[in-house]
Amino acid sequence: MKRLNWGMIGGGKGSQIGPAHRIAAGLDGHFAFVAGALDADPAAGRAFAQELGVAADRAYGDWREMLEGERGRADKIDLVTVATPNATHYEISKAFLEAGIHVLCEKPMTVTEAEAEDLVLTARRMGCICAVNYGYTGYALVRHMRAMVARGDIGKVRLVVAEFAHGHHANAADADNPRVRWRYDPAQAGVSAQFADCGIHALHMASFVxxxxxxxxxxxxxxxxxxxxxxxxxxxxxxxxxxAVGRLWTSSVAIGRQHGLTIQVFGETGGLRWAQEQPNQLYYMPLGQRLQVIERGEGNLSPEADRASRVTVGHAEGMPLAFGNIYRDLAESLLARGAGRQPDPAVTLFPTAEDGLRSIAAIHAAVASAKAEGAWVDARPALFR
Known part of the structure; x- marks a missing residue:
């Protein structure tokens, strides 16, 4: 099996998201972690990359050094993951795309709609994949939920209710914690904090399902x-x-809530409910019948769910496994391109730059609406109107 070369920017020691990406990328053996610029402190980034097994000449001090070092190599990275603060996503992603390197960018993809549109157009022009890490769509039962809706199991969808509420930023005394502070700083986060950080996961999942x-x-x-x-x-x-009508609540001050990502979909003939903290169960209520509990890994699920299930029925499924399904989809797509063949249709579920653009447009629409005391606004990107 050909292994793809993978690199990472951000996600250094103490990072919240870095370990999940490294576990996920290595899960199936498709990617070899060969390059990294992991920290804003160049020395710390180089040292940590080498601790993780990256060769010294590919343990870079910053992303620009990594770009220059990789673009001229015969064995350059095939895919780079961008896991840096929001305001840096656009510049880094665009530079690597223009070097012919595929990108998986953390969300939100950019801070402005113009930047997001440019990444969509750049990826198209370069013939590169630009994916966005809405990683929770990698869960097996989320994909089964999507398949059930698509095949009409609950009839026409009437209502979607999504939440992503936690209480981990509720302590005012923790306001200067660097892991918290940047999320509420417009210079680093953009125009929105909680909605851009967590709410768009729920919003994207509503569209995905x-x-x-x-x-x-x-x-x-x-x-x-x-x-x-x-x-x-x-x-x-x-x-x-x-x-469909949608309702979404997101919060970082909901003390007692841990992760809080849930989605409910109600159609003409049934309803579905899934929660990320209990990912092994999907609750299905057909109209006029008893509640059914669908277990991840059981028989007779959709091909999408079967492909995304990593452990046997009854065992816990975790977030890195869901992220791993995004990486596996990307690997299959890249390997298919290299072999000149069409990828398995089941691997086309990873979120794309187009999804990222829709999210950025929704963020700016939500900010504008909030400033206008809840006025209804167009949430579509200009590119797709």
């Missing part, structure tokens, strides 16, 4: 900690292009 895109929205933002410039709680109502 229903197959519909958000057309209009109305929002209410709050900074429950008065010292914060950006919001730490948001309620967003939205309407989708296929007719």
């Amino acid at each position: 229903t197959g519909q895109d958000v057309a209009r929205l109305s929002s209410d933002f709050a900074s429950c900690l008065p010292s914060r410039v950006l919001e730490d709680d948001a309620m967003v109502n939205f309407r989708m292009d296929g007719g």
Whole structure:
């Protein structure tokens, strides 16, 4: 089996997301971790990359050094993961795409719609994949939920209710913690904090599961900690292009909530409910019948769910495994390109730059709506209107 070369920018020692990406990328043996610029401190980044087994000449001090070092190599990286603060995503991703290197960017993909549109067009022009890490769509039962909706198991979708609420930023005394502070700093996070950080995971999942895109929205933002410039709680109502009505709540000050990503979809003939903290169960209520509990790994699930299941039925499924499904999809797509063949259709579920662009447009629409006291605004990117 050919192994693909993989590199990472950001995700250094103490990073929240770095370990999940490294576990996920290595899960199936498709990617070899060969290059990294892992820290804002060049010396710390080089040292940590070497601790992780990266050769000294490919343990870089910053992303520019990594770009120059990799682009001239015969064995340059095939894919780079960008896991840096939001405001840096665009410049880094565009530079690597223009060097012919495929990109998996953390969300939000950029901080402005113009930047996001440019990444979409750059990826198309270069013939590169630009993916966005809405990694929770890698869970087996989320993919089964999507398949059930697509095959009509619950009829036409009427209503979607999504949440991503936690309480880990509720302590005002923790406001200067670097892992917390940057998320509420417009210079690093952009125009939105909690909605851009967590809410768009829930919003993207609503589109992923229903197959519909958000057309209009109305929002209410709050900074429950008065010292914060950006919001730490948001309620967003939205309407989708296929007719579904959507409700979304996201918060970082909901003390007692841990992760809090849930999605419920209600159709004409049934309803579905899934929660990321209990990912092995999907609750299905057919109209007029008893509640059914679908278990991950059981027989007679969809091909999408079977492909995404990593451990036997009854065992816990975790977030790195879901991220691993995104990496496996990307690997299959890249290997298929290299071999001049079409990839397995089941691997085309990874989120793309187009998804990232839709999210950025929704973020800016939600900010505009909140400033206009909840006015309904167009949430579609200009490119897709």
